[in-house]
Amino acid sequence: MGEFFVELWTFMQERKKFWLLPIILVLIFLGALIVFTQGSAVAPFIYTLF
Helix, strand or coil, X not given: CHHHHHHHHHHHHHHCCCCHHHHHHHHHXXXXXXXXXXXXXXXXXXXXXX
């Protein structure tokens, strides 16, 4: 998994595609939010934000 991130970073450096970094970070954050709130008591409060 770490190899993927190293390759992605190398791609962004070579192609000057640093604008992809915020998009990737937001997608990772939203994915982690969905995973961590799947069965918790916090889920109803997260749903009201969206």
